[in-house]
Every structure is written in structure tokens, then in C-alpha cells.
Amino acid sequence: xxxxxxxxxxxxxxxxxxxxxxxxAILVAVNLVAGEFDYKIDLSENSVFSLSDETRQILDxxxxxxxxxxxxxxxxxxxxVGRVEQVLDQYRLADRKINIENKDLxxxxxxxxxxxxxxxxxxxxxxxxxxxxxxKVISYSDYYDDSxxxxxxxxxxxxxxxxxxxxNPVIYFITGHGEMDHTQxxxxxxxxxxxxxxxxxxxxxxSDIPEDCTMLFITPCTKDYSAEEAQKVKDYLTNDGRAxxxxxxxxxxxxxxxxxxxxxxxxxxxxGYVMESNxxxxxxxxxxxxxxxxxxxxxxxxISNGYNLLAYMSQALKESDLQRQGLVIEPLITTSDTSFVKxxxxxxxxxxxxxxxxxxxxxxAITDSSYTDTKHTTKVVVSGCFYxxxxxYDSLVNGSGATFVMDxxxxxxxxSSSISIRSKSLTGETLxxxxxxKTKIQVVSWAVIPGVLxxxxxxxxxxxxxx
Numbered sequence: 001x002x003x004x005x006x007x008x009x010x011x012x013x014x015x016x017x018x019x020x021x022x023x024x025a026i027l028v029a030v031n032l033v034a035g036e037f038d039y040k041i042d043l044s045e046n047s048v049f050s051l052s053d054e055t056r057q058i059l060d061x062x063x064x065x066x067x068x069x070x071x072x073x074x075x076x077x078x079x080x081v082g083r084v085e086q087v088l089d090q091y092r093l094a095d096r097k098i099n100i101e102n103k104d105l106x107x108x109x110x111x112x113x114x115x116x117x118x119x120x121x122x123x124x125x126x127x128x129x130x131x132x133x134x135x136k137v138i139s140y141s142d143y144y145d146d147s148x149x150x151x152x153x154x155x156x157x158x159x160x161x162x163x164x165x166x167x168n169p170v171i172y173f174i175t176g177h178g179e180m181d182h183t184q185x186x187x188x189x190x191x192x193x194x195x196x197x198x199x200x201x202x203x204x205x206x207s208d209i210p211e212d213c214t215m216l217f218i219t220p221c222t223k224d225y226s227a228e229e230a231q232k233v234k235d236y237l238t239n240d241g242r243a244x245x246x247x248x249x250x251x252x253x254x255x256x257x258x259x260x261x262x263x264x265x266x267x268x269x270x271x272g273y274v275m276e277s278n279x280x281x282x283x284x285x286x287x288x289x290x291x292x293x294x295x296x297x298x299x300x301x302x303i304s305n306g307y308n309l310l311a312y313m314s315q316a317l318k319e320s321d322l323q324r325q326g327l328v329i330e331p332l333i334t335t336s337d338t339s340f341v342k343x344x345x346x347x348x349x350x351x352x353x354x355x356x357x358x359x360x361x362x363x364x365a366i367t368d369s370s371y372t373d374t375k376h377t378t379k380v381v382v383s384g385c386f387y388x389x390x391x392x393y394d395s396l397v398n399g400s401g402a403t404f405v406m407d408x409x410x411x412x413x414x415x416s417s418s419i420s421i422r423s424k425s426l427t428g429e430t431l432x433x434x435x436x437x438k439t440k441i442q443v444v445s446w447a448v449i450p451g452v453l454x455x456x457x458x459x460x461x462x463x464x465x466x467x
Contacts, residue, residue, distance in 0.1 A: 051090045055157045059095040064164050068100045068156070069128040071112065075104075080143055081125060087152050129159035136162045145190065158194040165196065169214035169413060172202040174233075178222030185219075187391035187402045195406065204229040215242035215412050220249070220386050221258070230257040234264055237368075237378050242412040244405070248315050248386040265366045266323040267382050270316035270341055274360055274384075277351050278338040283396065286349045288312045291333045291362055291385075298332055298365055298381070298407045307400035309333060312393050315384035316341055316360035326370030332363040333385065333404075363404075365411065381408045 068088065072081050092100050103111045105124050112122035115135055122128070125140040136159040138152075145151040162168070171192060173182040182199055183189055192199050202209065202216075204225070209216070209232060216233065225233070237243060245262070250269040252259050262268065276282040276289045283290060289311040293299040302309065311333065319329055339358030340351045351357075363383035369376075387393045388401025 051087075051094055051153060055153060056094055058157055058161060059091075059098075062095070062097070062160065062164050064097070064131045066095075066098045066160060066163065067128075067130045068098060069111075069130070070100065070102045071105055071122070071124055071126045071128070072102050073104055073106065073124060074102070075106070078125070080140075083150065084127075084143060084152050087150075087156070091156065127156070127159075129156065129163055131160075131163035134163040151194075154194050158196060162196045168196045168198050170198045170200055170210070170212050171215055171217050171409070172200050172209065172213050173217045173219065174204060175201045176203040176205055176229075177225060179219045182217070182219075185389045185391075187394055187399060188389055188405055191402050191406050192409075195409070197409070204232050208232060209236045215244060215409070218243060218245040218258075219389070220247055221255075224255040225257040225261075227257055230261055233261050237261075237264075237380065240376055240378060242379050244381045244383075244408055244412060246383050246386045246389060248313065248384065250315060262382060263320060265368060265378075265380050265382070266320045266327045266329050267364060267366070268318050268320050269384070270318055270356070270360065272315070272341040272343060272356075274311065274314045274316050274335055274339055274341055274358070274362070275349065275351070276336070276339050278336060281336050281338060283310065289314060289335055289339060291335050293333055293404075294331050296330055296332055296365055298404070298411045301403060301407050302400060307403060308397045309385075309400050309404065310388065310393060310397045311335070311362055311385045312387040314362050314386070316358075316362060317364060317382060317384055318361065319364075324370055326368055328367040328369070330365045330367075331361045332365055332381075333361070333383070335360045335362065365408075379412050379414075381412060383408075 068091070070085075070088065072078075072085070088100055091098050105112060112126075115128055115137060116122045120137050121139070122137055123139070127138040129136050129138065138155045138159060142155050143150065143152050173179070175181075182201065189199060197214070199217075202213075205228075213236070216236065218233075233243070247262075247269055250259065251271050252269075259269065273287055274289055275286040277286065281290050282288050291309055291311045291314075293302045293307075293309060295303065301307075316335075323329075335358045337357070337359050339360060340355045341358075341360065342348075342352075343354050343356060362385050363381065366380040366382065368378040368380070385401070388404060391399075391402075394401035
């Protein structure tokens with residue numbers, strides 16, 4: 001027996017066992033302590049279950065008690081609901097003023113009745129965010145956006161803002177000239193709703209601009225404004241007004257009244273569509289230009305995150321030769337010096353003689369401080385990139401166009417608490433590859449790699465043959 005205890009293998013085995021037990025004891029202790037703090041680490045690639053810095057800032061600024069009621073079934077398991085619960089846990093951990101309670105409608109069948117109205121339906125798997133007498137219902141269909149990305153954080157943070165704010169700002173989309181209905185801009189409409197803006201249509205021939213107008217939203221039209229309508233827009237803007245204007249195919253001869261609104265703020269449209277001759281600056285077609293965002297408060301988010309913009313069939317802008325004092329015109333989006341504009345209605349995708357050469361400005365942020373009282377300021381954003389309002393095109397660059405629009409709205413509505421939280425992709429964002437890189441990848445994958453493998457194989461064969 002004494003020999004066994006003095007054996008080196010026994011000593012080393014005992015030592016290893018003791019060390020293992022000590023490590024296990026430490027791990028158990030750490031796990032128990034971590035459990036007391038209820039701390040979790042999100043190891044998902046895109047931090048799907050972590051709150052953004054913007055949400056945390058909003059929570060830090062909120063003093064009210066907030067109740068979040070989930071209407072999840074306790075009997076049935078749902079993978080989507082499981083993801084949502086993980087996100088909700090982060091809200092509870094981030095702000096102790098947030099109370100989260102589940103109300104299974106099978107156990108509390110009358111609970112939803114207090115929140116159901118003619119406009120609002122409350123059903124199983126809905127979420128109710130409430131503070132004081134205000135509440136907002138998030139339905140199961142709101143958990144994901146049109147691209148299939150998880151948008152639960154956007155919706156919950158938006159609901160928290162809604163129930164803690166006194167009133168919602170109103171954006172009026174001007175109609176009556178052949179414009180698309182604003183509901184057709186599905187991505188933008190969703191973002192406005194998430195930012196608690198009310199979107200309304202406004203026909204200037206039938207009414208004046210309402211006093212509760214936060215800003216005007218002007219989109220491309222098929223017929224010109226009347227002189228009276230254009231004057232209403234001008235009068236509104238000179239009285240501390242705000243407007244975001246998207247144009248396409250706008251010319252002085254066809255739309256003199258609408259062009260006069262732009263002229264008041266030192267902007268002229270350039271006739272024709274912008275194209276690119278450099279493959280590295282477009283996607284698939286020369287008319288699908290990938291422009292560059294210039295440094296500005298509006299574009300900070302796009303630049304810092306490395307987002308790509310898509311300017312499909314865009315119209316260039318230029319500053320007027322004659323401008324009144326007090327105007328500050330800042331370029332937001334520009335094309336490269338290899339871009340061009342087709343002149344004379346040419347149909348070729350290639351640059352021809354007479355085509356105007358770039359670079360061109362595609363969007364401006366304009367501040368007008370021409371008043372004697374410097375506290376009064378007008379702000380206008382003008383953009384020739386109309387197609388970024390359409391989700392089908394904007395999805396090619398992961399919704400960066402909607403980001404540009406909402407950051408423009410935030411700049412115009414200074415002091416607003418607009419949010420720009422991106423939906424969380426569960427599969428990763430779409431890889432944006434310009435045609436120049438696409439060609440390089442094709443050459444490498446179709447020629448270089450097979451060629452190297454062939455030469456390597458031929459070398460091995462030749463060596464063995466001669467050996």
C-alpha cells in the first residue's frame with residue numbers, strides 16, 4: 001500500500017484530479033455569481049439579441065414607468081417568440097423602470113379587450129407597450145421587416161418613444177400632380193411609422209398647408225404645380241418651413257412652377273439621367289450608379305458604417321449662378337469624374353460626343369438664413385435619387401437609401417428623437433459588388449485559379465514522367 005502512495009503516477013493523477021475539481025468549483029462559483037447579476041453575452045454575428053447604443057440612449061432619457069405585456073402562449077413553443085423574448089430580456093436588464101409581464105390569452109381571455117379598438121387588433125403573440133394612459137400594440141407581423149430581417153428592437157423602441165412623448169409630428173406628402181401614393185414607398189412608410197411620424201396626403205388645390213405640418217414631402221409628378229400651389233409652398237418655407245424634395249425628369253420647360261421653388265433655394269435640375277462609364281462605380285447597368293456620400297450630419301451614419309448608396313436613373317443637380325445671400329448649399333451625394341449625363345435623348349449606354357461630363361451633385365442640404373432675425377431658419381433637402389424611395393431598388397444596397405431619407409428627416413426636424421435602428425439580419429447582409437469587382441472575381445475564378453491548378457498538375461505530371 002505504501003508503494004502505491006509513493007508511485008509517481010498516483011501522485012500526478014491525484015494532483016490532476018485536485019486541479020480539475022478546483023477549476024470546476026471556480027466555474028460553478030462564477031456561474032452562480034453571473035446568475036445573480038442576470039448578465040448575458042450576445043455571441044451572434046450581428047449582435048441580433050443586443051440593444052443598439054441608440055436604444056440605450058433613449059432608455060437613459062426616459063423617466064416614466066413602462067409596462068410591456070406579451071401575449072405569448074405558455075403551451076405552444078414558437079422559435080420567433082423565443083427570439084423576441086431574448087430581445088425583451090435586454091430591455092429589462094437595461095432599464096429597471098421597464099416591467100415585462102406575459103398575459104397568455106388562454107389564461108387571461110379578457111385582457112386584450114382594454115386595448116382593442118376599431119383601428120387596433122390585439123391577438124395572440126402581440127406585444128403591448130404602455131406608459132400612463134398611452135399604449136401601442138406591436139403585432140406578430142411586425143416582428144420582421146419586408147426583407148425578412150428581425151425588426152423587433154425598432155418596434156419596441158419606437159413604441160417606448162410613442163408612449164412617453166406628448167404628441168406625434170405630421171409629415172404631409174403633396175398630391176394632385178400624378179405623384180405615387182406615399183403608401184407605395186413601403187420602406188419609408190414603415191420607417192416613418194417606427195419614428196412615430198404621422199404621414200398624411202395634402203392636395204394644395206383643395207386646402208392650405210396645415211399648421212401642424214412638421215415638413216413637406218415632395219415626390220416626382222407628371223404635371224406641374226399651379227402658380228398658386230407653388231406660392232403656397234414658398235410661403236410655407238419662408239416661415240421656418242421644412243421640406244424634402246425628390247425629383248426625376250424635371251425640366252424648366254415642362255415644370256416651370258415647381259422649378260421656381262428650387263430656384264428660390266439656389267438649385268437647378270440638370271436635364272437627363274446620370275450614367276457611369278467606370279465599371280467600379282455602377283451595379284449591372286451604367287444607369288445604376290454607386291455615388292459617394294459627402295461628409296455632413298445627414299450622411300454621418302452612412303459614411304461611418306460604410307453603407308453603399310444606389311442612384312438608379314438619377315437626375316443631377318447644380319447650384320444656380322445667381323443666389324440670394326444667406327443660402328448655404330451643401331452637397332450630400334456626388335458622382336465620380338467618370339460619370340456623364342446623356343444629352344439630346346441619346347439611347348446608348350456609352351458616353352458619346354456632347355454628353356456632359358461629371359462629377360455631379362445628386363443631393364443638397366440647404367439652409368436659408370436670409371432673415372433679419374437670425375433665429376429664423378428654413379431647411380430643405382433636394383435629391384435627384386428618387387428610386388431610393390422604392391424598396392425593391394433600395395434592397396440591393398441593404399436599405400441604405402431609407403437610412404439616407406430618415407437621416408434627412410431627422411436633420412430637417414431638428415431636435416426630434418428620430419431613431420435609425422437597422423433591422424437585424426439573421427442570415428447576413430447582401431454583399432454589394434460593383435461591376436468592376438464582379439469582372440475581377442470572374443477572371444480570378446474562371447481563369448486564374450483553374451490556370452494555376454492546371455499548371456501545378458502539369459508540373460507534377462512532367463516531373464513524374466521525367467523521373
